[in-house]
Amino acid sequence: MTRIGVATAAEVPDLDDEGQLLLAALRARGVVADPVVWDDADVGWPDLDVVVVRSTWDYHSRPEEFLAWADRVSSVTRLLNPAEVLRWNTDKRYLAELERAGIPIVPTQFLAPGAGPAHRYEGVEHVVKPVVSAGSRDTLRLGADDVSRSHEHAVRLLDAGRGVMVQPYLHEVDEHGETAMLYLDGEFSHAMRKGPLLTPGMGLVEGLFAEEEMSLRDPSAAERALADAVLAAMPERFSADLLYARVDLLPSPAGPLLLELELTEPSLFLDHHPPSVDVLAEAIVGRALAPRR
Template sequence: MKLALATAIGAFSLDEDLAPLREACAEAGIEAHALAWDDPTVGWARFDAVLLRSTWDYTGRLPEFLAWCERTAAVTRLWNPPGVVRWNTDKRYLGELARQGVPVIESHFLAPGDDPATLPDLEEFVVKPTVGAGSRDAQRYVRDERAAAIEHARRLLDQDRHVLVQPYLKAVDEQGETALLFFDGQFSHAIRKGPLLKHGQGPTRALFAAEHIQSRTPSAAEHEVAAKVLAALPFDTLPYARVDLLPSADGPQLLELELTEPSVFLPYGPGAADRFVAALKRRLG
């Protein structure tokens, strides 16, 4: 069996999941190749499946990436499928999940043509594009910096980008963010991320902001929220999903649901790479 691990040229040396994933594939009898998604010389049809891994440069060229997903899925299996990718690459899905009763961080959306001065009046908050990854173009503000936040939103809107505004949950500064990993719908492991957005720090220009990661055992409440998130999805069980939660006074709340190209933090979960590959092998038949 042959599996393509789709990445980006700039991510080859940054993706910590690639090495353990390739090793686990080899042990399971799967021939895995890490290839750039936008390499025109690759014949994707020669693989039994293509697994989206670290295609982290797509956010600035989303139409091109979505078109590639459709073409690839037409000649082989793409995980996750194009419909999932299209839905998940725009954070307006958070509004859809919130309407279904999922505990989502309070989210306000601005569309091109909206007045950025209508962004909500919050004590401390984050402004970011709805299409983005790795904290790129995201920045944290306090109420006294509202004028700067409005200009940030205006720049994004002028680029024909939708904007998401959320309150900054201060508990993350002490407790961090919890990411729960699921392979084929089954919980595998979880990690803790330290806070990414420091006050006064501008948006990162790198593929993603530097992260401080460690293993974590999720609470019962975090498991419960993650289960609600996955149950609310308009898709069948997926090969992989990452549920990112933040602590709040009302309990864990969904920050993001990563179904496209998430780091799955294999080095932080003993046996995680083997569990991931076993799930993929079952799908490969």
């Protein structure tokens, strides 16, 4: 009997709503499918034919432990997305690599531990966040005059040994929102509008993630073209192995810009687009039955 594990965090051991939809779709295809907490030492990973990374939303607090887990699981079974993809994608400095490949990204300055907190976006509204994060945790939107708070937040992260990224706040998002482009098994599936998440004077997000205002969106031709280009610009060795991808875009006067490429544990909004549940389940079962390379 084919066995599939859907990896999650201890805080959501039974998965979220879309994870439950995925479990039901997998079980309807005659396989054994169960949630598995990624850092549970009692899980028998070799007994699973496939492990699908889904709601592992606490990984950012222990990134090296998470990546070591991914390597261990990959050595005994098939992990989706693969460990090498997770290692590349969990540190947002991948944005610089994509920019060098010609992808227009939200302007970004990276600060490394040991560096000072000064940055080129002092004097404009901006966002400060760690390069390893999830669910908008440890992310602040700061005003043009809020230099001291900006520096304090950057120093707190840098002193903890965490890399930092600083970006100008793009006000077009306040009306247009973000656009999340969802790809399943290498094909475009659907798009979502995410309402503006960062508010002036906001504090740090509590819990696993910030609540999001989501709705289906018909993406523009420019958004679709950029999302396709992002996936085409990825390191070639990754592209054939992606089970899912989410390309998050922000609007700007010059057109859409890449905010993030989510390949590790993104919400896929399967509950907003029911056909996507079956597409993802079919892709997972197909990979579970295929010979391992």
